[in-house]
Amino acid sequence: MKIGIFDSGVGGLTVLKAIRERYKNVDIVYLGDTARVPYGIRSKDTVIRYSLECANFLKEKGIDLLVVACNTASAYALERLKTEMNFPVFGVIEPGVREALRRTKNKRIGIIGTSATVKSGVYQELLKKEGAYVLSKACPLFVPLVEEGLIGGDITRKVIEHYLKDFKGKIDTLILGCTHYPLLKKEIENFLKDVEVIDSSEAISKSLSGYVKDEGNSTLELFFTDFSQNLDFLVNLILGKTLDIKLAEGVFAI
Amino acid sequence: MKIGIFDSGVGGLTVLKAIRERYKNVDIVYLGDTARVPYGIRSKDTVIRYSLECANFLKEKGIDLLVVACNTASAYALERLKTEMNFPVFGVIEPGVREALRRTKNKRIGIIGTSATVKSGVYQELLKKEGAYVLSKACPLFVPLVEEGLIGGDITRKVIEHYLKDFKGKIDTLILGCTHYPLLKKEIENFLKDVEVIDSSEAISKSLSGYVKDEGNSTLELFFTDFSQNLDFLVNLILGKTLDIKLAEGVFAI
Known part of the structure; x- marks a missing residue:
């Protein structure tokens, strides 16, 4: 079985890592759209157009199942991708919401993400439908912080305080609604205390269990649309090792 | 006379503002590539491809002269643009270098910019050719800080300290090698003290004086490749007013 994963850039490698840890045998093709990252500041129409191009690239690689690792793409393009692709398509939003609802005790849940993700209202809507009280906040500096490798230290703590001070004492569960944010998880937990992150x-990766047959040759292919400035550093930061990277060509009109 | 200006996004509006202040009558067409901003993290090849598309868009608008407001595009694509366009093309790097050499007393000059600009070595090479001692530093968090509207305050000061602490006492002149950075000028001056910024x-805008005839109808057209999330806010932050914005279509393959 071949799983396709795409993200606006490198952040989705956190999803790849979690999927590989759970499914050792499947073949995985990853596409990071580093030529056009970040999606989180762009308009809905542009995010949809970019997402379709990414999905079509992976479709040509013969995938059996697609994971949209990018929260912004999941928020804006998931329905369209489900309609247009002839294989199952999964986003990261619903699994995060279900997990949060399982873990919360008082149904007071926070959601943080890019401007586009938060503005889309998709997380908030799904949570409110289940009767949760929701606090949301766009945290645009978190992605550049992580991409700078600043995942701890004074600046990072100040930025976390800047965005999350209004959440303190008001929620018992926080959803990290962006694939870059897991790298800040420890510092966020330290700041918020006693909150399930x-x-x-x-x-x-958990939610795929009903759909994935863990069969294959354990191959892993990494494609990016641009060899951006700090690509090797970031791949290493997230996956803990350097891997072969290929330039994605063909489907993109860029 | 019609002047074309392009930038990876909104930062180049600082250049537009300076040009308009000096030349009241010329017609100006501005293009911000907000669908693919930021250029500063991308590879040389990608920056060149994007820059050619932007220049061709403005060429179709009938410009007589092109200003590449983006430092990254100036660093990587200027020569190529000069070869391919049939009107004069100016980048922001040489004027900045000349101004720094005019103002420095001890020829110890600092240059800050995006990762791509600093890595290109274009500023450093031009300055060293004139016998300057050069310190350079990529400051990837400055652009997102400005785009968040954080142009003062505690976080901004911490980030400035983070990047510029090694410059203190070692230079008498600093070039802001990115069009977003003028919005941080005051805080940078406060931190470095006694340094010409x-x-x-x-x-x-000063260096164009030999090439611009200040004649025309004072028109101003603003094009962007995407109505990105905080576009109106940023246009207002930089130009001090809200203006009509048009979506750029046609030339781009995106």
Whole structure:
């Protein structure tokens, strides 16, 4: 079985890592759209167009199942992808929401993500439908912090305080609604104290269990649309090792 | 006379502002590639491809002269643009360098910019050719800080300290090698003390004087490749007013 995963850039490698840890034998093809990252500041139409191009690239690689690792793409493009692709398509939002609802005790849940993800209202809607009280906040500096490798230290703590101070004491569960954020999980837990922090990458890999047959040759192919400046550093930061990277060509009109 | 200006996003509006202040009558067409911003993290090949598309878009608008407001595009694509366009093309790097050399007393000059700009070595090479001692530093968090509207305050000061602490006492002149950075100029001056801070946007508008005839109808057209999430806010932050914005279509393959 071949699983396709795409993300706006490198953040989705946290999802890849969680999926590989759970399914050792499947073949995986990953596409990071580093030529156009970040999606989180772009308009809905543009996110949909980019997402379709990514999905079509992976479709040509013969995947059996697609995971949209990017929260922004999941928020804006999931329905369209489900309609247009001839294989199952999964986003990261629903699994994160289900996991949060399982873990919360008082149904007071926070959600953080990019501007686009938070503005889409998709998380908030799903949570409110289940009777949760929801606090949300866009945290645009978290992605550049992680991409700088600043996953701890004084600046990171100040930025976390800046965004999350209004959450303190008001929620018992927080969803990390962006694939970059798991790298800040420890510092976020330290700041918020006694809050369950939900990592979507774990949630999505768990939720695939009914659909994935763990059969294959354990291959892993990594494609990116641009050899961006710090690509090797970031792949190493997230996966803990350097891997062969290929330039994705063909489907993209860029 | 019609001047074309392009930038990876909104930062180049600082250049537009400086040009308009100096030349009241010329017609100006601005293009911000907000669908693919930021250029500063991308590879050389990708920056060149994107820059050619932007220049061709403005060429179709009938411009007489092109200003590449983006430092990253100036660093990687200027020569190629000069070869391929049939009108004069100016980048922001040379004017900034000349202004710095005019203002420095001890020829100890600092240059800050995006990862791509600093890595290109273009600033360093031009300065060293003139016998300057050069310190350089990539400051990837400055752009997202500005785009968040965080142009002052505790986090901004911490980030400035993080990047510029090694410059203290070692230079007498600093070039802001990115069009977003003029918005941080005051805080940078406060931190470095007694350092001449060179704003490329002023330098480029000054350096055009031999080429611009200040004639025209004072029109201003703003095009962007995406109505990105905080576009209106940023246009207002930089230009001090809200203006009509048009979506750029046609030339782009995205």
